[in-house]
Amino acid sequence: MESRGSQAKAVGQRLLQTGTPGKNGLQAVSRGQVGxxxxxxxxxxxxxxxxxxxxxxxxxxxxxxxxxxxxxxxxxxxxxxxxxxxxxxxxxxxxxxxxxxxxxxxxxxxxxxxxxxxxxxxxxxxxxxxxxxxxxxxxxxxxxxxxxxxxxxxxxxxxxxxxxxxxxxxxxxxxxxxxxxxxxxxxxxxxxxxxxxxxxxxxxxxxxxxxxxxxxxxxxxxxxxxxxxxxxxxxxxxxxxxxxxxxxxxxxSSKQKKSMASAQEARKAKYHWALLCLLFLFFFFYVGAEVTYGSFIFSFATTHVGMEESEAAGLNSVFWGTFAACRGLAIFFATLLQPGTMIVLSSVGSLVSSFFLVLFDKSPLCLWIATSVYGASLAATFPSGISWIEQYTSLSGKSAAFILIGAALGLMATPALSGILQGHYPDLPIILYTCLGSAVFTTALFPVMYKLATLPLGGKQKKSIKSESQKFLPSSSGLQGRK
Missing domain, CATH: 1.20.1250.20 (MFS general substrate transporter like domains)
Structure with a gap:
């Protein structure tokens, strides 16, 4: 009888012990849903x-x-x-x-x-x-x-x-x-x-x-x-x-901040600042070309191609319309394609369209078609660039500020310089030369960035980074709930 009683008591204790993780599991699920x-x-x-x-x-x-x-x-x-x-x-x-x-x-x-x-x-x-x-x-x-x-x-x-x-x-x-x-x-x-x-x-x-x-x-x-x-x-x-x-x-909470900071430190690449400097240049030329073309396409179409103002205004709307529409479509493409793939496709589209713009700079039909392709190609480049570099090295506030300063400098310097040169050489399509030069530079720069980003990542280091990310990122239950 005592042995049966002791066995029953042991079974009851085991049942109580197994019941406790169940409660903890429900609490974890609840925290995950809240997260x-x-x-x-x-x-x-x-x-x-x-x-x-x-x-x-x-x-x-x-x-x-x-x-x-x-x-x-x-x-x-x-x-x-x-x-x-x-x-x-x-x-x-x-x-x-x-x-x-x-x-x-x-x-x-x-x-x-x-x-x-x-x-x-x-x-x-x-x-x-x-x-x-x-x-x-x-x-x-x-x-x-x-x-x-x-x-x-x-x-x-x-x-x-x-x-x-x-x-x-x-x-x-x-x-x-x-x-x-x-x-x-x-x-x-x-x-x-x-x-x-x-x-x-x-x-x-x-x-x-x-x-x-x-x-x-x-x-x-x-x-x-x-x-x-x-x-x-x-x-x-x-x-x-x-x-x-x-x-x-x-x-x-402060615990979440510490966990995130540890995860960022674990994922910092060996050539972190070299990558940021290259991305600084990449965004400088990309944003500069985007703003230059959007700012001067109206005047270029009227003075260089001979379009009516209503047609030039429509051309300007086509550029920004395709730009905004393809940025919306990029949300869905980003679920299927890697950021690097989207950058390559965008760079090739920009290079081809700007090349045809320069080659047939007097053709209204080419201007309409190439402008729409150019606007669509530029749409996904900037967000894809930020997502791409995050795959290889974490971005802190200072890192993001550094590359955005490059974009801001391109926004100010490139249109101003292009406008001055266009005024000095009115018979040349300086605006189109600027876009083509920027497309050539960004297309050539990205393989260099990719090579530098993947160079220090051997097999062991990739596993280490992945394990560190899994260790730290899920710990911030308030913001990192399970997907």
Whole structure:
């Protein structure tokens, strides 16, 4: 009897012991579900933030005549606001990269969105060119912080599965840039005429009355109320998104940060900074060519090819339309193709299309076809480049800031230099030469980057990196829930 009693007692203890892991398993599953939900929520909010950044950045173009009227200036003499915003973006990338490694990610991005919202609210009230340039610089800083932090954070959230989400992030920005003119021109009915783009089109008396009425004030309510509502609506959207960005801040812990930092250290390549320098150059030429072609294709089509202005405007729309559409399609292609494969396909498409643009620079038909192919080829390059380098070495805030500075410098330097050369040699298609040269350079540079990235990764090191990533990344249950 005692032996049976002791056996029954032992069986009961074993049953109790097996019941405890069951509870732990349910708790782990519950934590995993919460982690997945938080990760998807964070991704959705980041996409909403990039959508707002796209709208905020692109709305300046269609509202520029009204802003110029506010400050009693001509558009031709107000170019410093673009320089101010570009310099602000550079500063924001540097500051954001430094802060991203030492403070909570969502807190930083939420604060940057608050700054953007404040800048949008104040912009229509600016009555001097200096103050308007200062506001553009402030919003440029917040753009730089959000762009740097958003790219790194999406990789931290999804790891090796981040390629489609990176494409979606940049598609959100392109979608916002596409919606901005519609919001400014249709939703709120901004009545700025194309005649406002020239000095002769301004109403001198109206400008003089506005100048006299507000000569001693820095801020004043704009005469065009639709301008106010346009910026106020976008600012409100950005403000709401900033509130949602603060939500994940309360779910993170120092343990998650330590785990992520350890994982990043384990995945740092031997030639980490050499790869970053090459990617710096890659993005410098890629972004420079993209902005140069998009900025000058209208004037090139009218002066060099002889198109009507309506046709040239349609050509410009085709370029940016195919660019945005293929960025959306790249979300699905990224689930099937590796980032390196997408970069190769994009580089070949850019090289072929720019070659035909140079070869048949006087042909309208070739210009239409090659422009659409060129816009489609450029679409996936930037997000694929960030996803590609993450496969070989982890990106910290400072690393992301470094390569984004390359993109920002290309954005400023290449269009400016191309425009100057085109003015000195009006009979030559300098814009097309710039695009072809950039395509040749990026196509030749990527194999060098690939060779350098794979050179130190022997079989043992690959296994070590994979084991370290599996060890650390799943530990952050708040953001790294099981897929």
């Amino acid at each position: 997945r939900a938080l990760r998807w929520f964070s991704t959705a909010v980041l996409n909403a933030a990039f959508l707002g950044m796209g709208v905020s950045a692109a709305v300046l173009g269609p509202t520029l005549p009204d802003l110029a009227k506010n400050v009693n200036r001509n558009i031709s003499s107000l170019s410093e606001i673009f320089v101010g915003r570009a310099l602000g973006y550079l500063c924001g990338s540097v500051v954001g990269g430094a802060l991203f490694d030492c403070m909570n990610h969502f807190l930083l991005l939420g604060l940057s969105n608050l700054v953007t919202s404040a800048g949008l609210y104040v912009t229509p009230f600016c009555r001097t060119a200096g103050l308007l340039t200062a506001m553009m610089s402030v919003t440029g800083v917040s753009f730089g912080v959000l762009d740097t932090g958003g790219n790194v954070l999406i990789l931290n959230l999804w790891g090796d599965k981040g390629a489609p989400h990176m494409q979606a992030l940049h598609f959100s920005f392109a979608l916002g840039a596409f919606l901005a003119p519609l919001l400014a021109k249709l939703a709120w009915g901004t009545t700025a005429s194309t005649q406002n783009h020239t000095e002769s089109g301004f109403d001198r008396s109206a400008l003089n009355r506005s100048s006299e009425a507000t000569s001693d004030s820095l801020f004043a309510v704009p005469e065009d109320v639709t301008l106010l509502w346009t910026y106020a609506s976008i600012g409100t959207y950005v403000l709401v998104v900033s509130v949602f960005l603060f939500a994940p801040f309360f779910k993170q």
